[in-house]
Amino acid sequence: MILVNYLASAALLCTGLYxxxxxxxxxxxxxxxxxxxxxxYLFMVSLAYRAGSTAPVLAGPPAGKTARQLAHGNVADPVxxxxxxxxxxxxxxxxxxxxxxxxxxxxxxxxxxxxxxxAMRG
Amino acid sequence: MTRPSIDDGRAxxxxxxxxxxxxxxxxxxxxxALLVAGMAVALGVAMAxxxxxxxxxxxxxxxALEIAIPRWKFTEPVNEIVYGTRGFDTFGETFLLLAAxxxxxxxxxxxxxxxxxxxxxxxxxxxxxxxDPDVGYDATEQEARSAELREQDERASSGGEPAETxxxxxxGTPAPETAEAMTVVVRTAIRVTLPILAVAGLYLVxxxxxxxxxxxxxxxxxxxxxxxxxxxxxxxxxxVIRPELIETLExxxxxxxxxxxxxxxxxxxxxxxxxLPLAQELTPLSGGVAQLFSGSELIEVGTGLTIxxxxxxxxxxxxxxxxxxxxxxxxxxx
Numbered sequence: 001m002i003l004v005n006y007l008a009s010a011a012l013l014c015t016g017l018y019x020x021x022x023x024x025x026x027x028x029x030x031x032x033x034x035x036x037x038x039x040x041y042l043f044m045v046s047l048a049y050r051a052g053s054t055a056p057v058l059a060g061p062p063a064g065k066t067a068r069q070l071a072h073g074n075v076a077d078p079v080x081x082x083x084x085x086x087x088x089x090x091x092x093x094x095x096x097x098x099x100x101x102x103x104x105x106x107x108x109x110x111x112x113x114x115x116x117x118x119a120m121r122g
Numbered sequence: 123m124t125r126p127s128i129d130d131g132r133a134x135x136x137x138x139x140x141x142x143x144x145x146x147x148x149x150x151x152x153x154x155a156l157l158v159a160g161m162a163v164a165l166g167v168a169m170a171x172x173x174x175x176x177x178x179x180x181x182x183x184x185x186a187l188e189i190a191i192p193r194w195k196f197t198e199p200v201n202e203i204v205y206g207t208r209g210f211d212t213f214g215e216t217f218l219l220l221a222a223x224x225x226x227x228x229x230x231x232x233x234x235x236x237x238x239x240x241x242x243x244x245x246x247x248x249x250x251x252x253x254d255p256d257v258g259y260d261a262t263e264q265e266a267r268s269a270e271l272r273e274q275d276e277r278a279s280s281g282g283e284p285a286e287t288x289x290x291x292x293x294g295t296p297a298p299e300t301a302e303a304m305t306v307v308v309r310t311a312i313r314v315t316l317p318i319l320a321v322a323g324l325y326l327v328x329x330x331x332x333x334x335x336x337x338x339x340x341x342x343x344x345x346x347x348x349x350x351x352x353x354x355x356x357x358x359x360x361x362v363i364r365p366e367l368i369e370t371l372e373x374x375x376x377x378x379x380x381x382x383x384x385x386x387x388x389x390x391x392x393x394x395x396x397x398l399p400l401a402q403e404l405t406p407l408s409g410g411v412a413q414l415f416s417g418s419e420l421i422e423v424g425t426g427l428t429i430x431x432x433x434x435x436x437x438x439x440x441x442x443x444x445x446x447x448x449x450x451x452x453x454x455x456x
Contacts, residue, residue, distance in 0.1 A: 002175040010165040014158045021154035024146045051175040058190060059197035059331065059404060067197065071187040078199040078333075079183045082208065085200070085334035086215045089341065089423055093222035096430035100229045100437070107440035110137040113146055 005046035012039035026102045026112045033098065037091040041084050048080035056081065182207070195400045195408040200333035205412035205419075209394035212415070213383055216422055220376055223426040227369075230433040233270070262443050269441035304353050312353035320346045327420050328406045335416030340423025347428055351435070363432050368425045375421030382414050 019032030056078035058067040190202040323342030326332030386395035401407035
């Protein structure tokens with residue numbers, strides 16, 4: 001039942017969103033964002049899954065099969081695996097941006113509490 | 123040289139203690155819970171209707187699987203999609219990554235040594251006289267600047283030969299890096315795994331077997347550098363991780379990607395088309411332009427992630443004296 005995976009990723013996303021909306025600590029907010037990111041990885045990999053399928057690799061087909069048969073056979077979806085790969089790299093870079101902003105805020109305001117960072121408040 | 127005063131230390135300690143002990147109640151938990159519940163319902167409804175494990179593959183996936191070998195001589199359809207069918211998207215993602223790296227560099231970089239004559243003082247002299255005749259730093263700024271310089275000097279001076287034994291370290295020098303405390307076991311383990319990891323990463327990229335080629339390859343390069351950092355400290359890799367070097371490499375990678383994709387437009391009439399001869403399957407040159415793209419991506423992702431992570435690790439202190447009493451955010455407003 002791949003639906004369980006889908007629901008788990010939805011739960012992960014909702015957990016991240018709740019953290020994002022209700023926490024005041026900037027590090028926790030970044031962690032919430034990372035949770036939401038991770039939920040999309042789980043979702044995309046689960047969406048790529050097919051029952052009884054093989055990995056989308058055409059090298060070294062099993063005896064009695066050709067690579068062409070493999071390409072037409074039951075394999076997992078390579079497009080979604082590709083989305084997942086690029087999403088991970090972009091996710092790391094974006095987290096680095098958030099964390100560097102957080103460090104600068106902590107240095108400037110001497111606090112990680114988003115409620116105390118009020119220079120932008122009118 | 124002045125050291126940060128005791129008052130500053132006390133204010134910082136107070137701020138740190140408050141951060142550690144003060145309860146930070148959740149911000150509007152009820153509204154948050156309501157919004158999240160709404161999101162959960164929307165996601166649940168959406169997920170009930172999407173394809174499950176018995177659905178046929180989407181046409182684009184089947185197409186990519188079918189053309190991987192005939193058109194690209196690639197036995198790895200994921201790579202074929204990343205650098206072939208969806209090459210243009212990957213091209214865009216690369217520059218999204220570059221934008222993120224540039225942001226990190228802009229946010230984290232300490233002041234650099236002056237490398238040329240700009241003449242900004244002469245050019246702005248009239249405005250300076252008009253708006254702010256009291257040129258020069260006040261005592262506070264002087265203090266912060268000298269502290270920052272001292273920190274940079276300590277970093278620079280620690281780049282020299284380390285002392286023979288811990289006993290030979292002169293008194294009054296900065297404390298050893300945390301990595302110096304690593305045991306022989308950890309260091310030997312790192313020494314053994316490093317070459318294996320590096321070669322495995324490069325092999326997977328070169329032979330096009332690994333899904334994503336340059337992307338995971340670049341992450342492996344970052345892993346190798348982080349292992350050196352963890353086991354041997356910043357000093358040992360400071361010769362390799364120099365901004366001049368890795369930033370040049372990063373932009374060279376970006377230039378190579380632009381050239382690879384653009385030559386497709388010039389030579390074959392479409393952006394990201396293959397303009398290289400294809401070699402036999404399961405050889406390094408089998409993917410044509412896709413392998414070149416993958417290799418450039420290895421440089422781009424490897425150096426990009428390295429810049430971002432090491433910029434974060436190397437962020438220096440903010441030596442400016444706290445204004446107001448307890449160092450809380452509100453008191454620093456102007």
